[in-house]
Structure formats: structure tokens, C-alpha cells
Amino acid sequence: MCGPATAIGVASGLSSGMSAIGSFQQGRAQTDATNRARLNQYNDAMKMRQFKYGQDMAVYRAAVNDYKSDIRESDLALADTRTALNKQAQERIDAARIQSQDNNIKQLQAEGKISASMQAGRSRDRALAMTKGAFGRDQAMTESNLLRARFADIDKYRRFADQATSYRRQLYSKLPMEPTMGPAPSAPIMQQGPSALSLIGGLGSAALSGLTAGMGAASDLGRIGGVPGGGGGALSDAAFGKIGSGSPLGNAYANFLKG
DSSP: OOOHHHHHHHHHHHHHHHHHHHHHHHHHHHHHHHHHHHHHHHHHHHHHHHHHHHHHHHHHHHHHHHHHHHHHHHHHHHHHHHHHHHHHHHHHHHHHHHHHHHHHHHHHHHHHHHHHHSOSSHHHHHHHHHHHHHHHHHHHHHHHHHHHHHHHHHHHHHHHHHHHHHHHHHHHHHSOOOOOOOOOOOOOOOOOOOOHHHHHHHHHHHHHHHHHHHHHHHHHHHHHHTOGGGOOOOOOHHHHHTTOTTSHHHHHHHHHHHO
16 A cells, blocks of 8 residues: 555646646637637638629629610610611602603603694694603602602611610610629638647646655655654554644545545
């Protein structure tokens, strides 16, 4: 059976060792919790960055679709205008052709009446020339009207085209810029927990503390037991009773015996 000084040293060493192990485990747990919190915060920031970019892109795509739809409607309206102008021009040309044919018939009828009612000579030639000139003038007026109407159609189409161009520019100016993903958050800096060397150092300190406590207890007990030089040795219960059960040394030894 070991002596009370040894028991006190072992108890002190074990206590210091358990304290060192507990401090090491607590430090590791705190480090792990801190690192998990930093990593979760980083992951949440990355998810929020991606979510915001997705929202911005959805809004941008909707705006682009609206822009394209408005452009298509503008192009269709301009095409309808051109078709209507071409239709009107063709109707005028068809009417002019019919009128020209009627004029030719009337001219032939008028020339026939002149030829039938007048004798050959200068008077008849003059009458025929005047009749031909009158119908030629009408034909020239018709062609001139057609040409002016066509120029008017071209001017009208250009005005519509300019309005369509201005409308497209307005639509484009309202189009938002394509969103870009924001910069990624900085990667978290992980905290370094207590190393195994610190645990080894703590256990070494605990062992040294136990040894120091044992040596001090042996010296004290040696003086109480009458051992010269405080070298320690066996100590009877009667001698240990001189220490007093209320002292720390006495309490430590009593607890050791109970254990």
C-alpha cells in the first residue's frame, strides 16, 4: 500500500491532468463551434448571392421578353401601314387604267364623229388634232396624279418608319442592363484549435504538479512524524492524527483512505 504522500501526489496529479484534458476538449469544442458558425455564414451568403442573381435574371428576362414583344408589334404595325399604302397605290393604278381605256374609247368615238361630219381638209385635221391633244392632256394629268400620290405614300411611310424607330429607341432605353453576379464573399478563416502538444504539455505540468505536491507532502509528514531531515517514511494513523482532520492535508489523506 502506498503512503499518504504518494496518495496526495497522485491525487493532485490526477486532478491537474483531468483539468488539462477538460480544458483541451473544451477548447476543441469551442473551436469546432466557431468554425461551423463561420462556414454556415459563408454558405448562407453564397446561397443568398445565387438567389439574388436568379431574381435579377428573372426580372431581366421578363423585361427582354416585353421588349421583343413590343418590337414585334411595332414591326407588324409598320408592315400593315406599308401594305395599306401599296394597296391604295394599286387601286389608284387600276382606276387610272380603266379611265385610260375609257378615254381611248371616247377619243376614237370623237375622232369618228369628226371624220364623219367634216370633209377632209385642214379644218378636219385641226379638229382631230385638238381632240387628240385634249385626251392626251387628260392622260398626262392622270399619270401625274398617280406619281404625286406615290410620292405622298413614300413620304407617309417614311414618317411612320421614323415614328417606329423612335419608339424602338424608347423601348431600348427602358430595357435594364443584364445583371451580373456580385462578388463572392471571402472564404471563412478557420480558427485553429488547441493542438495535441498543448495537451501533452498540460499533462506534463499535471504530472510535475503531482510530483511537487507529493514531495511537499512527504516533507511535511516527515517533520510531523519525527523523521529526521523530512525524508518521509511510514506514518501511523496516530501520527497522522496530529495533523488534524480539518487541515487540507488531513482531508486529502482521509479522502484517499475512504476511496
